[in-house]
Amino acid sequence: MTDIAPVKPPPVKPTRVLVTGADGTIGRPVVEALLTAGISVTALSAAWSAPSRADRVFTGDAADESLVRRALKDADAVVHLAAIPHPGLGTAREVFVGNTSATFTVLNLAGEAGVRRAVIASSINAFGVPFNRHDLTPAYYPLDELSPVAHDDAYSLSKWVDEQTGAWAHSRWGITVIALRFPLVRNLPELRAFAARLRDNPDELERLAREGWAYLAMADALDAVLRGLTRPITGMHTLLLAAADTLVQEPTDLLLDRFAPASERRRDFPGRTAPIDTSAARRVLGWTPQHRLGDPICLETSA
Template sequence: MDESVGRVVVTGGSGKLGRAVVRHLVESNWDVINVDRIPSADPIAPYVHVDLTDYGQTVSALSAVDDRYDRVDAVVHLAAIPAPGLAPNPVIYANNVTASYNVFAAARQTGIRNVVWASSETVLGLPFDEPPPYLPVDEEYPARPNSSYSLGKHVDEQVAAQFCRWDPELKMIGLRFSNVMEPADYAAFPGFDADPALRKWNLWGYIDARDGAQAVRKALEYKGTGLEIFIIANADTVMATTTSAELAARVHPEVPVRHELGRFETLLSIDKARRLLGYEPEHSWRSTVD
């Protein structure tokens, strides 16, 4: 058996993206611990029940848990109420921001210098009722949170920036994941062309959970220090026949398009992730749906 790459705690490893991340990291020879409030339906890694809004529990989970493990090399923080509207606004904000702060602070306290966490495409300005400054959107323009959920994600990014300022050896990578999909979700995609406005809210983007997991692994492997933020989406849109150029012209005709668009090219730019992480999506919905 190959030697382990290192031990990583994955918070929220029982969730939709978390399950794919845990599986991919196990297959990539990481020693994975799933930290969550509920066990996984796909239990391929040891599970520890932790409430991340409790700082003491969080520090303990990133330090040692009896006979399970005695050190942690990296943390992937995915645990959160995963979208706007799933709880009252103050509950979403308080839960998500508190959990993120606790994970970031506990990692620093326990000497973990490799932190990857789930930010969100919502920070880009979803649902884009106000047009974006240009297309494809990227990481370069200021955040535009439009919900308590996305405000919390924006706060996470600002907190991470200060943690990295305090500790120059720390690496923190925020991944602005698009709408997470699994193969079972793809049967609905051909119907989106009937009304392109249905998916205008996130510029027709998505991320296959398996490609999201790839991005997490590559972020863990990245050798830099300091804060980096990446949009993580698939290379194509959810649309079956309507091209990206047609979508841009129809829905946001006043918005500058910065380059000639490929037929179904994502309007959530992944150029930075490609350049710095070597990220390249491998799973398009088009190869799944007949």
């Protein structure tokens, strides 16, 4: 059995970060943000669509112990983004086993190596309702980290298990883990184009009610990742992220009346206020979303 690494204070600013999933939608911007912040990057991805600017680059599976051990050399923090990002991109077993084994491998070996900080990508889908095949809506709005779970697909279950793995890794190794529950994350022009397509897609509009029509600008996602790496905190924290408004032009309260009338509403949502509670991210990371699509109906935001 490997000896437990001695507990060291968490770094104020890491010197080298291993980024898994470094060729992904969020992975490439994370690498660039870290380099801009003066942090060295080791980049790991299953494949590459273009060269990475990281000074150390590894190609392969984040569940490969030998590969991850080599990639962790000199790293004092990890951003784990590698995953199959949708239940339809593999069999249930491929999605669940692939995602959870990668997360366990990265966090376990990081802890073993004495790494004291990890940010991992969870999902707004981690509570299971958004992809559930049954006729469900969330138990209540605003969605938060304690929303009751109802898992019916392998992807959502894998993200929820990843969070439990983060708690295990903190208990086992003393590593601080921040699991960020991302909604749809894109640059604002892409988000505006997606929002425009929603107007002609009532089925998708109804499905997205289960995740509060949430989105997040890439700049705000990167800010959360960097804060997760540098804030002077300890423990395991699961944090839900979202912009202050929704993807939809209609007022949120009217949308909830239409698509989720049976769900408890714990407060009102004026204008296009997102029915998402991000107060935990504000409390733990000092994070608040700075970018929004804009609201021609009402510019009020949640308290």
